[in-house]
Amino acid sequence: MSLQRFILRRLLLVIPILFGVSVITFGLVHLSPSDPISLIHGANPDMTQDELDRIIARYGFDQPVYIQYIDWITSVMVGDFGEEFATGRPAADLIWRRLPPTIALGIFGWVFAIVIAVPTGVYAAVRKDKLGDHVSRVIALSGISIPNFWLGLLLILFGALIIGLWPVVAPRSPLYSPDMLWYLILPGITIGTASSAIMMRIMRSAMAEEMNKDYVTTARAKGLPERTVVLKHVLRNSLISVVTVAAFLTAGILAGSVVVEVVFNWPGLGRELVDAVIAREVNIILVITLFTGVALVLANLLADIAYAMLDPRIRY
Amino acid sequence: MATERGRIQISGFDSTRVEEREPISGWVEDTGTETVGRYQRAFARFRRNRIALLGVATVITMALVALFSYPTQVFGITIQPFHLAPFSPTETGFLNPDMGGRYERISWTHPMGTDRDARDIFSRWLIGGRYSVSIGFIVVGITSVVGIIYGSISGYYGGWIDELMMRILDVIFAFPGLVLALVIVAMLGGGYWQLVLAFSLFGWAGYARLIRGEILKVKENEYVLAAKALGARDRKVIFRHIVPNAITPVIVQASLAVGTVVIGVAALGFLGIGFDPGTPEWGTMLDATLDTLITGPEGSIPWWATFFPGAGIFMFVMAMNLVGDGLNDALNAQEDVAVTPGGGG
Numbered sequence: 001m002s003l004q005r006f007i008l009r010r011l012l013l014v015i016p017i018l019f020g021v022s023v024i025t026f027g028l029v030h031l032s033p034s035d036p037i038s039l040i041h042g043a044n045p046d047m048t049q050d051e052l053d054r055i056i057a058r059y060g061f062d063q064p065v066y067i068q069y070i071d072w073i074t075s076v077m078v079g080d081f082g083e084e085f086a087t088g089r090p091a092a093d094l095i096w097r098r099l100p101p102t103i104a105l106g107i108f109g110w111v112f113a114i115v116i117a118v119p120t121g122v123y124a125a126v127r128k129d130k131l132g133d134h135v136s137r138v139i140a141l142s143g144i145s146i147p148n149f150w151l152g153l154l155l156i157l158f159g160a161l162i163i164g165l166w167p168v169v170a171p172r173s174p175l176y177s178p179d180m181l182w183y184l185i186l187p188g189i190t191i192g193t194a195s196s197a198i199m200m201r202i203m204r205s206a207m208a209e210e211m212n213k214d215y216v217t218t219a220r221a222k223g224l225p226e227r228t229v230v231l232k233h234v235l236r237n238s239l240i241s242v243v244t245v246a247a248f249l250t251a252g253i254l255a256g257s258v259v260v261e262v263v264f265n266w267p268g269l270g271r272e273l274v275d276a277v278i279a280r281e282v283n284i285i286l287v288i289t290l291f292t293g294v295a296l297v298l299a300n301l302l303a304d305i306a307y308a309m310l311d312p313r314i315r316y
Numbered sequence: 317m318a319t320e321r322g323r324i325q326i327s328g329f330d331s332t333r334v335e336e337r338e339p340i341s342g343w344v345e346d347t348g349t350e351t352v353g354r355y356q357r358a359f360a361r362f363r364r365n366r367i368a369l370l371g372v373a374t375v376i377t378m379a380l381v382a383l384f385s386y387p388t389q390v391f392g393i394t395i396q397p398f399h400l401a402p403f404s405p406t407e408t409g410f411l412n413p414d415m416g417g418r419y420e421r422i423s424w425t426h427p428m429g430t431d432r433d434a435r436d437i438f439s440r441w442l443i444g445g446r447y448s449v450s451i452g453f454i455v456v457g458i459t460s461v462v463g464i465i466y467g468s469i470s471g472y473y474g475g476w477i478d479e480l481m482m483r484i485l486d487v488i489f490a491f492p493g494l495v496l497a498l499v500i501v502a503m504l505g506g507g508y509w510q511l512v513l514a515f516s517l518f519g520w521a522g523y524a525r526l527i528r529g530e531i532l533k534v535k536e537n538e539y540v541l542a543a544k545a546l547g548a549r550d551r552k553v554i555f556r557h558i559v560p561n562a563i564t565p566v567i568v569q570a571s572l573a574v575g576t577v578v579i580g581v582a583a584l585g586f587l588g589i590g591f592d593p594g595t596p597e598w599g600t601m602l603d604a605t606l607d608t609l610i611t612g613p614e615g616s617i618p619w620w621a622t623f624f625p626g627a628g629i630f631m632f633v634m635a636m637n638l639v640g641d642g643l644n645d646a647l648n649a650q651e652d653v654a655v656t657p658g659g660g661g
Contacts, residue, residue, distance in 0.1 A: 013483075013486075016483060017486050017487055017490065020483070020484065020486075020487030020490075021487055021491075023487075024487060024488070024490075024491070028496070028499045028500060028503065029499065029503060030503075031500060031503040032503040032504070137641075141634065142630075144575075144637060145575060145630055145633040145634035145636075145637050147579045147582055147583065147586075147599075147626060147629045149583060149586045149599075149626075150602065150622075150627075150629065150630065153602065153622050154622070154623070154626070157617070157619055157622060157623075251489075251492045252492070254492050254495070255492030255494040258494060258495060258583075258587075259586065262586075262587060273495070273498065274498070274587050274589075277498060277501075277502035277589060278588070278589065280502070285499060285502060289491070289495065289499055292492065292495055293490040293491050294490075296490045296491065296492070300489075
């Protein structure tokens with residue numbers, strides 16, 4: 001299959017998956033044993049039956065679930081995600097307001113993960129089964145095992161309260177100001193640690209596998225210095241494996257943002273989702289969950305295409 | 317070890333490479349020793365791995381401590397009378413003046429200090445493993461079985477069945493597990509069985525994809541064809557002949573997933589939606605909706621209230637991952653030998 005046909009096929013495959021994503025999102029929110037109207041009534045006990053009836057008619061709560069789904073998906077198609085119950089503001093606005101901080105945090109996490117993982121992975125593969133490899137393995141296992149909310153609390157405890165290098169709460173400055181970027185270092189480390197540990201292990205095994213290939217023996221036989229063999233020949237071929245896990249790690253960072261944004265009180269999508277869950281803002285939960293799903297489907301798509309372009313042997 | 321002469325390496329004559337063989341190969345050593353099954357060999361290798369054994373010991377100790385820390389009652393009948401914890405997990409110093417006030421420092425009475433409600437953190441820490449750890453094992457049990465069944469059907473039948481079943485998995489993989497669990501708990505409310513459901517409902521997808529890949533390889537073997545030729549039913553071919561030969565990566569995955577679920581449960585507890593506030597669960601003890609860290613009385617920093625609950629999660633998950641890593645080494649050792657003959661510089 002040529003590259004163009006592969007990409008086309010992969011793009012077409014996205015359509016049924018996006019449909020499934022919307023079904024799961026909608027289905028989950030309707031998993032609730034209590035119907036939305038009694039929730040609204042519970043939150044505002046002095047509403048009259050007449051007012052409740054009007055809400056039922058307005059949101060179509062009396063319709064069967066599949067009709068409600070069709071109503072919802074058709075309005076989503078034209079960009080109408082419903083409104084926040086408490087304020088009446090459109091739910092979609094919230095995404096655009098809360099997305100930039102989450103992206104900034106995600107980029108910090110990504111950069112931290114790559115900066116730590118690639119050199120350590122290379123080092124561990126070169127020193128395979130020696131002390132350095134074992135030490136890096138234990139560190140990677142700790143990185144996977146440490147709960148990110150606890151790591152975040154410990155970083156605040158040491159970085160902000162004991163050493164005092166960072167402010168305890170996020171400064172009230174624009175997102176791209178220097179003190180904001182400085183503040184982002186701690187949450188970035190928190191969100192990137194687990195991804196970094198996983199990426200490091202994948203890097204190590206990919207490197208170790210490449211080191212056994214014939215072209216490495218050839219390069220050595222030519223008399224190339226070991227440093228050139230590792231950094232120019234092996235590393236380039238191993239970096240492909242980082243691309244394959246990129247989408248998977250994006251999922252990790254998105255899930256991490258839910259917890260880390262709460263720890264650092266960071267005004268992103270993750271914290272908004274938690275707030276919406278506590279306040280039972282169904283439309284907000286819907287729009288953030290749907291957004292997460294669509295973002296990950298697209299990340300997977302990009303990773304697959306990038307992988308196919310980098311490695312001509314791969315065609316599905 | 318390969319014999320080295322200058323830069324040229326001679327490999328392939330290593331006696332270590334043929335010490336362990338698959339029993340089906342029919343290879344018999346000259347001395348006539350019996351070949352042993354793969355799980356016996358894996359077990360023997362696992363037993364030599366001290367770090368993995370340390371992990372097993374830690375997991376068992378923490379589980380036993382959680383079990384015996386405080387008496388268990390089922391329908392009012394005490395089925396577990398032991399009481400290791402010095403205080404009741406809900407007992408507070410506000411009602412019992414002997415216990416001291418809130419945020420007491422570490423002392424002999426309170427080895428981990430007291431929390432903001434003047435409760436003994438040590439007692440709560442001991443019992444804290446009950447929730448997340450047992451949920452972790454239950455969820456992994458449910459999800460691995462469902463995943464194995466789903467993945468085997470998909471991989472064995474192939475064709476459009478496989479295509480359809482895999483596209484359903486793609487949809488599930490479009491969401492991070494924690495986000496799904498968060499939304500499910502949001503809709504069902506917190507609580508023990510709600511959390512089990514939240515992590516089980518979609519948690520099987522990873523196992524399904526993993527075992528499907530293995531089954532695609534295993535089903536090409538001649539013994540599968542032989543079993544079919546002898547008239548064995550599909551169900552029997554799948555679950556007696558194919559799955560046992562494809563299951564080792566699932567075992568490793570399952571052992572590592574316990575830790576993931578434990579962290580997930582604790583994270584929902586931390587977000588304040590997993591359990592009722594005040595539940596002695598490691599994550600809930602760090603509850604973000606109440607201020608744990610920053611506000612101590614008179615500007616003090618009660619680090620112990622933050623440190624110990626998280627350390628409990630970390631210790632358990634680390635131990636579980638050491639076990640999983642050891643299982644991985646023990647079960648894959650055969651392949652490792654095949655993959656790294658000779659070795660690089």
